[in-house]
Amino acid sequence: MEQASTSEQAQTLKEKQRQERERLILAAAEEVLYEKGYHDTSIDEIAARVGVAKGTVYLHFPSKEELVFAVFLHNFDAFVRAIDEALSEAMPPRQQLETILTCMYGGFYIKQIQLLYNSVDMKRLFEVRREQEPRPWEQLAARIASILEAGKARGDFDSVTPTSVQVATFFSLLSPRSYERLVLGEHMDVQELVQHLKHIYFNGIIAHKE
Amino acid sequence: MEQASTSEQAQTLKEKQRQERERLILAAAEEVLYEKGYHDTSIDEIAARVGVAKGTVYLHFPSKEELVFAVFLHNFDAFVRAIDEALSEAMPPRQQLETILTCMYGGFYIKQIQLLYNSVDMKRLFEVRREQEPRPWEQLAARIASILEAGKARGDFDSVTPTSVQVATFFSLLSPRSYERLVLGEHMDVQELVQHLKHIYFNGIIAHKE
C-alpha cells in the first residue's frame, strides 16, 4: 500500500513535471511564433529555449501543426476565462461588450491571437481543424452575437445593421495593425485606445432614436 | 522605312508579348500567394500555372521577394488609381471617405492586399523595402488622415477621437476576415456590407452636437 502510495506520488510528481514541461514548451512556442511567424519557427529553437531535446517536444505534441494549434487554444482558453470572470449576467448588453473589448486589449492575447490568426498558414491549419473540433472563435462570435441581439431587443442597438456585421466589426476593432501602429508605434496608452474604440463602435451601432 | 516600321512593329509585338507574360506571371503569383501564403508559394508552381519554365519567371522578376513585392505594388497601384478616378476635390469629406471605402470593396484589392499584408513574412519583407522605397500604404493613410482633418475642421467629424485612431479604424473596416465571413461565407451582397460599414463608421465618428 505504501508502495502504491509512493508510486502514486511518483506518478503524480512525474505527471506534474510533465505538465510543467508542456507548459514551458507552449510558452516557448508562443514566444518564437510571435517573434518569427509560423514558417520561421523551428522545433529546434523551441526545444532549445525550453532546454530539452527536439524529440521531447514530439512526446508532447505530435507535430508542429498541433503544437501551434495548442498554443492558440491555450491562449484562447485563458482569454475566454478572463471574459467569463469579468462578465456578469446582470450587466446591460453594452457594458458586457465593453467588458469583452477591455479583456481583449487587456492581456497579450490579442496581439498573439491575431498575429497567429492572420497568417495564411494559420488559417489553413485552422480550417482543417475546424472540421473536427468545436470552433472556439465561432463560439465567442456566437456569444457576442447573442449579446448584441439582447441589446437590440432592449432597443439599445441599431436593428437596421445586421448582427453579423456588428459582430464582424466588433472583431475588426482588434486589428493587430491598429494595435501595432498606435500602441507600439505611436505609444498611445492602451486604455485610451480602448476608450476611443468603444466610442466609435458604440456610437456606430447604437439605436438612433428620432 | 517599311523596314523600320516592320522592326518597330516587331518591337512592339515582342514588348506586348513580354508585358502580357509578365501580367500572367503576376496573376498566377497572386493566385498562389493568396491560396498558400508566402512560404508555401513556390516559383515552380507559379511557372507551372502560367505554363512557362521556372527560368522564365526569373527573366521578369529577379527573385521571389521581388515578385511578391511586384504583386503587391501592382494591386495597390490599381487600387490607388481607382480611388483617384472616383474622387473629386469638390466632395465633402464624408463623401470622399465613402468613395474610398466603396473603392476598397469594389475590386478584389482588399482581399488580396490585406491577405498579403497580414502575414508576418510579408510584413518583414515590406519593412525591409520601406527603408528604400516610398511607402504606398503610408501615403494612403496620410491622405485619409487629411480628409478626416478637413471634416473635423468643418465640424463634421468628432474632434475628440484622435485622427490616428479614426484612420486605423477606417482601415480595420477592410478586415479580410469580415469580408470572408460575410461575403464569401454568408453570401452577403458586397454593396450591402459596405452600406452597413459606412453606417457604423460614420455614426461612430460624426460630431454629436448637443
Added chain:
Amino acid sequence: MEQASTSEQAQTLKEKQRQERERLILAAAEEVLYEKGYHDTSIDEIAARVGVAKGTVYLHFPSKEELVFAVFLHNFDAFVRAIDEALSEAMPPRQQLETILTCMYGGFYIKQIQLLYNSVDMKRLFEVRREQEPRPWEQLAARIASILEAGKARGDFDSVTPTSVQVATFFSLLSPRSYERLVLGEHMDVQELVQHLKHIYFNGIIAHKE
C-alpha cells in the same frame, strides 16, 4: 559508478562513431574533389559515397565551403606532422630540405593538396579564409626560407639567388603535373623521382666555390 562508466563509454562510443563518420565524409569529399574539382563536387555525391543522407554531411560541416576547407586542413596537418616527425634540429640545412621533399612525396599529400590548391575556385576560397586564419601554407614557406637562410649562412647554398626564388622553386618541384606524368603516367618510382629532383635542385642552389 558503473552507471557513470557506462555512460562514459557510451559517450566515447558515440563520439568515436561520430569521428569515424567525419573521417569517412572527409575521405569521400577528398576523393570526389580530386576527381571532379570544386564545382562539380556535389554534397549529394559525397553523401552517397559515404552511404549517408545529405543532411548528415551538414551535421558535420556547415557548408560545402567549410567541408572543402576541412579537407585541405586535414591533409595539410598530416603533412606538417610528418615533416615535424622526420625533421631534427641537428640535421644540416640541406638534409632538412631533403627530408621535407621526401615527406612531400611520401604521402598522397602533394597530389591532393596541389590539386586543391591549384584551382581558381580553391584559391579564391582560401583567400577569403586567410583573412581570418593563420596561413598554413605560408608558415611552411617561412620555415623553408629559414632553413635556406641557415644554409646560406653556412656557405652551403648560393647566396646570389634570392631566398624567395629558392623557396618558390622548391615548391614548384612538387608540381602535380610532373608527378602525374612521371609517376602515374610513366610509372617512374617515386623514390627515384625524388632523388632526381634533389639532384637538380641542390645542384641548382648550392654555392659554387671556385
Added chain:
Amino acid sequence: MEQASTSEQAQTLKEKQRQERERLILAAAEEVLYEKGYHDTSIDEIAARVGVAKGTVYLHFPSKEELVFAVFLHNFDAFVRAIDEALSEAMPPRQQLETILTCMYGGFYIKQIQLLYNSVDMKRLFEVRREQEPRPWEQLAARIASILEAGKARGDFDSVTPTSVQVATFFSLLSPRSYERLVLGEHMDVQELVQHLKHIYFNGIIAHKE
C-alpha cells in the same frame, strides 16, 4: 562578273568581320576566364563584353567547352610561334632552352596557359580532347626533350638525370604560383626572375665534370 566580284568582296568582307568577331570573342573569353576561372565564366558575360548576343557566341563555338579549348589553343599557338621565331637551329642546346624559357615568361602566355591548365576542369576537358587531337603541350615537351638529348650528346647536360625528369622540371619552372608570388606579389622583375630560374635550372642539370 562585276556582280561576282562584288559578291566575292562582300564574301571576303563578311568573312573578315566574322574572323574579327571571333577574335574579339576569344579575347573576351580569355579575359573573363583569367579573372574568374572556368565555372564562374559565363557565356553571357563574354557576349556582353564583346557586345554581341549570347547566341552569336554559339555561331562561332559550339559549346563553352570548345570556346575555352579554342582560347587555350589560340594562346598556345601564339606561344609556339614566338618560340619558333626566337629559336635558331644554330644555337647550342642550353641557349635554346634559355630562349624558350624567356619566351615563356615573355608574354602573358604562362599566366593564362598555366591557370587554365591547372584547374581540374580544364584537365578533364583536355583529356577528352587528347583522344582526338594532336597534343600541343606534348609536342612542345617532345621538342624540349630533343634539345635536352642533344645537349646530353654534346656532354653539356647531366646524363644521369632522365630526360623526362628534366623536361618535367623545366615545365615546373613555369609554376604560376611562383610567378604570382614573386612577380605579382613581391614585384620582382620578370627578367630577373627568369635569370635566377635559369641559374638554378642549368646548374641543376649541367654535367658536372670531375
Added chain:
DNA sequence: CATGAATGAGTATTCATTCAT
C-alpha cells in the same frame, strides 16, 4: 545571319519527423 527569350537540368541548404540508444 543575329538575336535574346525560353528552357530545364543541376545544387546547396533547411528542417519536420523518426527511431535507435
Added chain:
DNA sequence: TATGAATGAATACTCATTCAT
C-alpha cells in the same frame, strides 16, 4: 522516458544551350 543523430523531401536560383523571329 528523453535524447539528438539521421533522414530526405522541398525549393530558390543559375546558366549552358536551343530556336523562333
